Amino acid sequence: MRALSLLKSYISNGCAVLYVWNMKGPWAVWQTGYRWSSSVRKLQSNRTLLKHLACKINATGPISVSEYMREALTNPVSGYYTKNDMLGPDGDFITSPEISQIFGELLGVWCVSEWMAAGKPSVLHLVELGPGRGSLAGDVLRVFRQLKSVLGEAEVSLHLVEVSPKLSQVQAERLLRDQQQEYDTKEELVYRSGTTHTGISVYWYRRIEDVPKGFSVFLAHEFFDALPIHKFQFLVKRTDKGWREVLVDVDPERTDKLRFVLSHSPTLASAIFVQIDEKRQHVEVCPEGGVIIQNLANRITEDGGAALIADYGHDGIKTDTFRGFKGHQLHDVLEAPGMADLTADVDFRYLRKMAGGQVTCLGPITQQSFLKNMGIDARMQVLLRSCHDKDTRAQLIHSYDFLTNPKKMGHRFQFFSVLGRGRLAQSKGDQKAGTPPPVAGFTELGLQ
Numbered sequence: 452m453r454a455l456s457l458l459k460s461y462i463s464n465g466c467a468v469l470y471v472w473n474m475k476g477p478w479a480v481w482q483t484g485y486r487w488s489s490s491v492r493k494l495q496s497n498r499t500l501l502k503h504l505a506c507k508i509n510a511t512g513p514i515s516v517s518e519y520m521r522e523a524l525t526n527p528v529s530g531y532y533t534k535n536d537m538l539g540p541d542g543d544f545i546t547s548p549e550i551s552q553i554f555g556e557l558l559g560v561w562c563v564s565e566w567m568a569a570g571k572p573s574v575l576h577l578v579e580l581g582p583g584r585g586s587l588a589g590d591v592l593r594v595f596r597q598l599k600s601v602l603g604e605a606e607v608s609l610h611l612v613e614v615s616p617k618l619s620q621v622q623a624e625r626l627l628r629d630q631q632q633e634y635d636t637k638e639e640l641v642y643r644s645g646t647t648h649t650g651i652s653v654y655w656y657r658r659i660e661d662v663p664k665g666f667s668v669f670l671a672h673e674f675f676d677a678l679p680i681h682k683f684q685f686l687v688k689r690t691d692k693g694w695r696e697v698l699v700d701v702d703p704e705r706t707d708k709l710r711f712v713l714s715h716s717p718t719l720a721s722a723i724f725v726q727i728d729e730k731r732q733h734v735e736v737c738p739e740g741g742v743i744i745q746n747l748a749n750r751i752t753e754d755g756g757a758a759l760i761a762d763y764g765h766d767g768i769k770t771d772t773f774r775g776f777k778g779h780q781l782h783d784v785l786e787a788p789g790m791a792d793l794t795a796d797v798d799f800r801y802l803r804k805m806a807g808g809q810v811t812c813l814g815p816i817t818q819q820s821f822l823k824n825m826g827i828d829a830r831m832q833v834l835l836r837s838c839h840d841k842d843t844r845a846q847l848i849h850s851y852d853f854l855t856n857p858k859k860m861g862h863r864f865q866f867f868s869v870l871g872r873g874r875l876a877q878s879k880g881d882q883k884a885g886t887p888p889p890v891a892g893f894t895e896l897g898l899q
């Protein structure tokens with residue numbers, strides 16, 4: 452299979468160009484943690500959003516954690532993602548695609564290998580959910596360009612699902628050549644579009660539902676952890692027993708402060724979202740994540756394609772993971788809404804369940820295993836061989852360690868994939884009898 456050997460040789464031989472611009476984490480930061488903040492950014496209070504939430508609660512009662520999280524992160528005026536570029540050197544945290552180009556390159560190879568496994572369809576939509584600064588998409592498109600001989604005449608386009616006007620502007624600056632178009636958002640599903648330097652069309656949408664159908668490879672890195680969760684607590688009292696919803700209320704002692712309370716009786720959400728056989732005493736459920744994964748599963752079933760999801764997560768075992776980040780430290784989730792990042796670990800068991808039986812899910816496996824299976828060691832050797840600057844070499848080694856070390860991002864981050872049912876079925880021809888076609892990253896690519 453010539454194309455597969457081309458993919459392997461891309462990792463272990465080809466394209467040893469270093470894109471140093473993509474490695475912008477200051478060294479001190481790499482030592483302190485993967486979520487960090489520049490001291491340049493001062494803590495400011497966001498009184499408008501706090502006031503708005505307090506008024507609402509006073510008028511109609513406590514709100515769900517899900518509503519609180521949605522407002523704090525994506526309120527159209529003062530949401531954290533709406534108005535911030537939190538990923539830059541002056542931002543609040545650093546992500547794998549921002550740490551090293553290798554991350555995006557290996558995900559690019561994954562996309563091409565899934566496209567090949569589908570029989571090289573004539574159309575390839577690359578769809579990224581929550582593209583941040585556009586670094587991952589940029590690295591993947593560079594791999595596509597370098598693997599032009601494999602992709603042949605396939606019609607490639609890029610579709611970005613992004614709620615943040617601020618970040619979509621940053622993405623456009625990163626990915627597009629000069630001209631770009633903005634659309635009347637009331638009329639159009641696409642709110643921005645343009646063309647890359649190599650002529651690939653790029654479109655921006657607010658919702659996955661608006662992305663056009665067609666064979667698609669979906670990428671979502673640190674996207675699902677930003678979606679709103681409901682929180683539920685199992686209550687055991689002499690007179691009362693059962694699931695209650697954790698809600699957000701105004702503190703009666705201090706009207707400028709919020710606090711958590713438990714609903715007096717079951718809520719509609721607790722009745723619907725807590726599984727009947729749930730064994731934990733506290734659970735977090737992300738229905739929006741469930742709806743999105745169902746959408747991806749339907750598209751993969753109907754039009755072909757694959758999805759790769761990478762995030763902090765667990766397989767249905769963790770309980771209270773809702774947290775905020777501001778500065779170098781954990782931040783009280785109820786303080787200064789709109790000014791801090793809020794996140795909850797992704798429950799991959801829930802995503803697998805919501806994806807349903809029409810698709811096959813792989814993982815979660817650790818980032819370390821995924822990247823090693825994808826050939827990160829071989830790719831590192833190629834880049835190191837081509838790099839003679841002492842500082843850049845040291846940076847490369849640090850970034851490799853940061854991505855793969857179990858104590859850093861190596862085990863905290865998990866990879867999970869959604870594939871069409873036929874993907875793992877026995878195929879005649881290339882495969883040895885009895886061996887399912889390998890899925891890159893989840894099995895070794897076998898570079899030698």
Ligand code: SAH
Pocket residue numbers: 524525532538546547548549580581582583584587612613614615618657671672673674677678
């Ligand atoms: N994937 C990037 C950025 C992660 S931060 C990286 O790894 O570097 C989360 C991203 O998801 C941001 O781009 C944010 O604006 C976007 N986002 C958050 N909630 C969203 C939602 N409900 N719909 C679409 N995009 C969302």
